[in-house]
Amino acid sequence: MARSQPRILILGGGYAGLHLARLCATHFSRIASITLIDASDHWCERIRFHQLAAGQELPRYAYAQILSSLNVEFVQAQVESIQPKERSVTARSSNGNLQAIDYDYLVLALGSRIVAPPGLQSMLTLNDAAQAEIIHDRLKAISKPKVLLVGAGLSGLECAFELAETYPEARITLADSGRLRPMNQPGGFSREAIQYLQAAAERLGIDWRSDSRAIASGNEVVTFADGTTEAFDLCVLTAGFRPSPLISAAGLEVDERGCALVETDLSCKGYPEVLAIGDCAAISTASSGPLRMSCAAALPAAMGAVNTLVARLNGELAPEFAFHYVFRNVSIGRHDGLIQFVSSHDIPMSEIWTGRKAAEWKDFICKCTVAELGLGEEPLMPHEPPQNIFPGLLAMQKLYETPRRSGEMRTEHGFTTG
C-alpha cells in the first residue's frame, strides 16, 4: 500500500529557496507535499539593495501569491531551531505561536547576513530592504552628507558607486582592510579591471581608503586599526557576510564561517535527507572549486538540489553537483559597469567589458534571475558573450537538462505518483 506523500520542507525563500520551490513544484507537485518557510511575507531582489539605498524603487512579490500558484504551501515564520535527528523544525509565526514542522526531506536555504564584529555594531547594513530604505531616508535628510562605507567587496563597491552617482554632492569614503590588487586567483580581478574600477571611483569622487581596518565606531566617528579616525554622517558596513547561525546550532557539520559542509550531492554530512544550498552552504565542486556566496551560485545549486531530490525519491544514487564560473559583474551606477570574464574556477581572464555594454549586461543578468524565479519576462540578451566563455556557459546549461519529470518517477519506495 502506498505511504502518504513525502514532505519536502524548504527553509528560506531567497534566490536558492524560491528557485528550488519552483523546481520542486515542476517535478514533484503531484507526488510530494512541498512547504517553504520564510520570515518575510515577500521576496525582493537582494542583488539590487544598493539601488534601493539610492532611492530607486524595487517591486516586492508576495510569497503567498507566488507559491499558491505553484501548489507550494507557504508558512511565514521565523525558524528558531532545526532538529535533524528528529527530522523536525521549530518556527515562530508573527502572532507568536511556536510550531513544530516535520519533514522527510529538508533543504536549508537560509542565506547570509552581514554580522558586525564587536565595536562596529552600530553601523547600518544592506541586510534587508528596510535598512536600505533607512540609508536612503538619511541621505535625503542631510545636505552634503559624509558617507563612510566599510568593506570594498563586490557589494561594497556597487553600493559606493550607486550612492556616488545618485548623490554627487555626498562625500563618499570606501574603506577596506585590504587592497585590491591584480590577482590570478579565484575571486581576483585582472589589472585592467582594477584600473577601471579605480578610475571609476576617482571620476565619481569616491575616496578609496585601502589597508584601513575599522575597529570601532561611535559618536559618528570610525577608528581604524592604525589609530586614524574618520567622521561620518552615515556609516554602512558592507562586508562580513555570515550564514544563519541555526545551522551550526543544529549540530550539523560546518566550516569556519558556519556554512553547512555538504557532500557532492549537496546533502549535509551524515544526513542524506538534509540538503544545503545558497549562501548558507559550503559547496565545492571539482569543476569550479569552492563557491562564493553569490546569487550566481545559489540558483544553480537549487538545480543541483532538485536533481538530488529526484534521485532520492527514485531510490537512486544522486548525481554529483557541477558548477562553472563564467563571469563576475560589478555595476557602476546605472550607466557603467565592469564584467570580469573568468575561468571555470573563477580565475580572471584578460577579457573584460566596461561602460554601457557592461551596465546593460549586468542589468540583463539581474533580469534573468527574476525570470528564473518566474517573476518576470525572459529578457533579450543585449550582447553576444565572448567565444572563450562558451564552454562554461554550455556546461552550466547541461545542469538544467538533467532532471526527469515526475511522470518518470518510480514508485517502489511507496510514494504515490498522483
Ligand SMILES: Cc1cc2nc3c(=O)[nH]c(=O)nc-3n(C[C@H](O)[C@H](O)[C@H](O)COP(=O)(O)OP(=O)(O)OC[C@H]3O[C@@H](n4cnc5c(N)ncnc54)[C@H](O)[C@@H]3O)c2cc1C
Ligand atoms: C547589495 C548586494 C548586491 C549583490 N549583488 C550580487 C550580484 O551582483 N551577483 C551575485 O551573484 N550575488 C550578489 N549578491 C549576493 C546575493 O544577494 C546572495 O549571495 C544571495 O542572495 C544568496 O541567496 P540565498 O538564497 O542563499 O540567500 P538569501 O537571498 O539571503 O535568502 C535567504 C532567505 O532566508 C530567509 N531566512 C533567513 N533566516 C531565516 C529564519 N531564521 N527563518 C525564516 N526565514 C529565514 C530570509 O528571509 C531570506 O528570504 C549581492 C548581495 C548584496 C547585499
